[in-house]
Amino acid sequence: MRNFEYHLASSFKDVTNGQIIAGGTNLLDLMKIQVMAPDALVDITRLDGLSDIQVEGKGLRIGALVTNTALANDARVKAGWPLLSRAILAGASAQIRNKATTGGNLLQRTRCPYFYDTSQSCNKRNPGDGCAAKGGAGRMLALFGTSEHCLAAHPSDMAVALTALEAEVEIYNAARETRRVRMQEFYQGPGSRPDVENVLGKDDLITAIVLPPPRSGERQIYRKVRDRASYAFALVSIAGSVAMRGETITDLRLAYGSVAPHPWTDRDVARILKNQKASNELFQRAADALVPETAPHPDTDYKRILLRRTFIATMRQLTGLSDPEGSDIARTN
Known part of the structure; x- marks a missing residue:
């Protein structure tokens, strides 16, 4: 792992000029093998208002720092959105769920072996480098939405559940503006830039996931x-x-x-x-x-x-x- 600076954010204005880290369950693994090598990490775990699950109308607002364990076990989620609870419990181990966060889960990177192997070409890791998966082994690759530049699939269980539930992603930016983006519009296909995976800008921060009201009897x-x-x-x-x-x-x-x-x-x-x-x-x-x-x-x-x-x-x-x-x-x- 290369040397890096560590900053503990005390307010939202500190979330600039660095790679955001919360649970770190995916990021730290990628840093250890130098797939990602940020110069600075910005720890957001002390920011207020990101660790709660709150009622919003007849729906729920889930803070970005709510752990996967807390979300899956929340009685309101299990009653109104049981699909989400089941998807979370189907993913990873209990130890990882205890650390992994809601926002971080949506941003986890692909498990394509060529992305993880720095000796192989990968447009997602190094834009313009090529895609070794096209001529290699590809059992875990995608069926839909690929391009000539990338065949990788997204690994998240939670993101699939949130898409089916028509949830929204709440995003805060450096201008202190908040917007909400439908899950169906949050991610971007690979096109010619597989490294650009979602609609987040440089200083954008996921602050919450918003669930719409549950539909009785579903x-x-x-x-x-x-x-x-x-x-x-x-x-x-x-x-x-x-x-x-x-x-x-x-x-x-x-x-x-x-x-x-x-x-x-x-x-x-x-x-x-x-x-x-x-x-x-x-x-x-x-x-x-x-x-x-x-x-x-x-x-x-x-x-x-x-x-x-x-x-x-x-x-x-x-x-x-x-x-x-x-x-x-x-x-x-």
Whole structure:
């Protein structure tokens, strides 16, 4: 690890000219292998107002420093937004969740092995350097939203859940202005600059995540397919919530994880499903629309099959075509 300066921010005006650190669960690992080598770290853990979960109208405002453990175990979250709690508990280990923060979770970097290996070319790590993944092994790479400059997938479980829940990211800037950005608009695709991953400016700071009011009676699920049952990143994940009238899907929100550079959504799939009677035939047709005909890397072709099967199984469980009391299902109050 290279030498760096450390600053403990005492106010929001101190959050400039340095790499922000809170829990550090991803950043410190990257610094140790010199994938990231900031000259200065700015510790924001003493800033006021960032560590609370507060009621906002009928929704919740979650401070950026709220730990993953505190958020997953909050009684209000488990009652109104159980999908979020389940997604968090599906990620990492208890020790990491105790340190990892809400804001930091959204900003974690890809787990593409070529990003982590400084001997390999990577446009996300060094813009213009090339993408070694294109000619190498790529089992964990993306299916959607890639470019010729980057094939990496985003690893966060929480971000997928927040996208399905239509949450907003609250952002504070150096001009003391606050804005809110929908989760669906927070991340940016790789394009020609894979290193620019989101809409944050140089001196922007995530201050909170805002959850909209829960919808009573909604059925929610977070399904994560991975190589082993714990402490593993998803191969494919789906966050979903469905409201039904009888056997008809009246409303639904779906987001897909580990298949794109950011949590993925598909409006065409939602249109196919909405206001339709749940059936195996309907879910097969929606899966046809969701899954691409080809994968951008030959090693991720298996994800096409895996995503299709996971999608159909998720929709069957959400709508009650399979066991409605399955362990992955949660109901809002």
